Amino acid sequence: MSKSTMAPYIVSINNQSNIKQAYAIFAAAPTIKRNGDSTVDVVTRIITSVRGVASPQGQASFMLSKKLFATCGVYDVEADLSPQNQHRKRIGTGIEVVDQRPVNLGCSDERGRPVPGTTLRIECSDGTPVFTKEEITPSGVTGCFSILTGRDFSVKEARHNQYVVGFCSSMRQNIGPYATFVPEPGQEYQIAPSKIFYVAVGQFNPYDLTSPTLKDSSSTCKVDFGTLGTDQVTLIHNDTGGLIRMRVPGEEGPSPGNFDVSGSSGSADMGLNIN
Template sequence: MVVIRDIVTTARKPQYFLASQGRLLSPTSHHSARSSNMAKYTIKVLNNSGFAKNYVLFMQPPAVTSTGGQPVVYSNAWVTFNGILPGGTDTVEYTDETFAYWATATMPVAPGTTMGQSGAAAVDVTLQDSVTFAGTTPIGFGTVTPGGAMSGSYRIIANNDFTASNGYLFGLARPGNVPSIPSPVATFIAEPNDTFNVTPVINFYVADGAYTPGQIIDYTAASTKAGNVNFTGRAQTSAVVTQNPDGSFSPQYY
């Protein structure tokens, strides 16, 4: 059961603490009206493998550039489907809502790393939004402002009030297992006094395997044998990904 505790008010802005995930969430800003008019997408997983299976839905990592170079970007388990019986299905519905994301994690970061305390701020890549991150109390994002990022991107501006020892990650999040609660789809190590442009790539994969939501996965290994879903340029907004008896995946749009 998801439990939302009392609002945690800071000098910067209110945030919500999601008790079940140890997560701080920033309320949406100038995007709330727009999000209600977004197209809705559906991805369904059908298990025809003949075995009870766990599945994970993840995305192609976004393109990330920074003032200091090009950081390594990790894929996270965005949505997990657990214990689907033979012939069974599970479904996720989502919109194009995009969130800048931060989290704490145990270093070094690698496949298997899970997220600790975290927060998110709604951003609009069509407005090329920017948001500043503060690494000392109160930790989190400031007010989202339009402009400053590259085309099709959002920008995270890191203050110089933290070091590598804090173990911060930045990234991209979208609502996942819990509706309206952003879950990370990609993360990278945060560096102080730097600016990061994040350009989402809307390309989804379904693979079998047991993962914790938000856990970093090996994108190269997982995507090689996964089913691919890409709605770009399609009139359809729904897809079913079937795992076949031979273990392969077949997507179908409808």
């Protein structure tokens, strides 16, 4: 695999807003098919964030590895839901038990022949989802990895005990997953991560749930690495109308796409709901 293929995605932000700023990044929801047909309810989460980015010369960078890790386990940690609290954080009450495995996505080789993506199996015999150690024949379709679940747990048990399956780009505990969902027994999941990311202006924390409206907020900028033709993008948070302008390396100037983030000095409201 070439170095260019494994180069990380890099999103840099030049803060020229004349106000100290905070930023966060999250991914678009993956496409997940269950048993080759029905879709799956999935939630996206804040991957990582930065605060105290100075202006007018301050810069922040998010570097996201393309090497992904499948995750499974139990996540039951309370969050501070106070909408007026710009330093929204996990309260620290609860538990987190996570198992992780590196995955490859299905692709094609130099001759165009399909190379299946990683397949992992989950078992819950001890009351916590973990990946089995067995070698499983890869079955991830193009752009996907696959997760198999057994019948050693019930839907009710999974929901009550906060079972989760997801994926991330780092095994560091302070880096949140891209997305999570509640597994069901006896299923095959084909998981296709998105190449679309969103940068939000405001105070956020890794693992925070994102609301469906956050990606469409006026204080959020979409970055689609699937169509840009580059792995590096610079966003300029300027001081004239609060615009973020996307600039791709090699261009003479800012690209035509301007993103209105007026009033972005405050916290973007995520409307958290974890019922």
